Amino acid sequence: MDDLHGSTGNALKSDSFGRILLVRQGGERFVRRDLTATPWWLRVPAWWLARREARALQQLGDMPATPRLLRWDGRWLDRSFMAGDAMYQRPPHGDVAYFRAARRLLQQLHRRGIVHNDLAKEANWLVLEDGSPALIDFQLAVCGNPRSRWMRLLAREDLRHLLKHKRMYCRAHLTPVERRVLKRHSWVRDLWFRTGKPVYRFVTRRILHWEDNEGQGPKP
Known part of the structure; x- marks a missing residue:
């Protein structure tokens, strides 16, 4: 083009x-x-x-x-531009170092007063050429005081989504603390599943005729 x-x-x-x-x-x-x-x-x-x-x-x-x-x-x-592949294209199976680095990356992000807010999508996690993690697509990001209760709550949801990916690709290396985090659902997550997600699905599938395909983008 x-x-x-x-x-x-x-x-x-x-x-x-x-x-x-x-x-x-x-x-x-x-x-x-x-x-x-x-x-x-x-x-x-x-x-x-x-x-x-x-x-x-x-x-x-x-x-x-x-x-x-x-x-x-x-x-x-x-x-x-960052050279790499989306997580679903190059899954970090058993790669403990990747998930440790991804957690450090999230901590740095949150300290700067930013939560990504869309990390359930594997397409937003990159595996760079050296095997390290990176983040893209900040359309839904929230900026604010990292010490505020709201930002800490959203940061915890970022972490939960990362741990869900770790459970998928590196389950044997989940720590007891990480397992407890995965089991504890915030009211934000519950409210989203009860109200926001049905609306999101209706708009994307019925109006826009677009399938998110588990974070892998629209279907061909």
């Missing part, structure tokens, strides 16, 4: 909220969230989600294993 102001781009993902492109420009590679491909009736929520991601990336600054914000102009959100 050409005509990106002198750059070329390949579509990595396309859905009702726009396109994700891998752009090559002047010998550099970066990822672009292109809102110009969004249907008119979804442009406001798509813009709101992209602005939310831009704010989180700006607050992340130069934190390792997360994207850098390169540009946000209301139409395009450009972020740095």
Whole structure:
């Protein structure tokens, strides 16, 4: 795909909220969230989600294993490219080091006053070329005081989602404390399953005709 102001781009993902492109420009590679491909009736929520991601990336600054914000102009959100595969593409079976590093990464994220809020999706966890973890897609991220009760609650949900992946791929190495965390459901999680998730499924499946496919993106 050409005509990106002198750059070329390949579509990595396309859905009702726009396109994700891998752009090559002047010998550099970066990822672009292109809102110009969004249907008119979804442009406001798509813009709101992209602005939310831009704010989180700006607050992340130069934190390792997360994207850098390169540009946000209301139409395009450009972020740095990280070479790797989604967790479901390169599952970290039995990789204790990966999950230890992933937990440290979450701690660093939360100390900066950011919770990801969408870590149930394996597509948002990367396995980099060296086997270490990284995080992408901060559209639903929440920024705030890391010591506040609300942020600590959301941070715990981030951790629970990571531990669910560890249970899937590295069950034998779950600690007793981690098993207890997995068993304790917060009221946020229960409220989401009772109210938010049915609405989410209705909108994505009935209106947008989009299947999340367990975090692996829309079905072909």
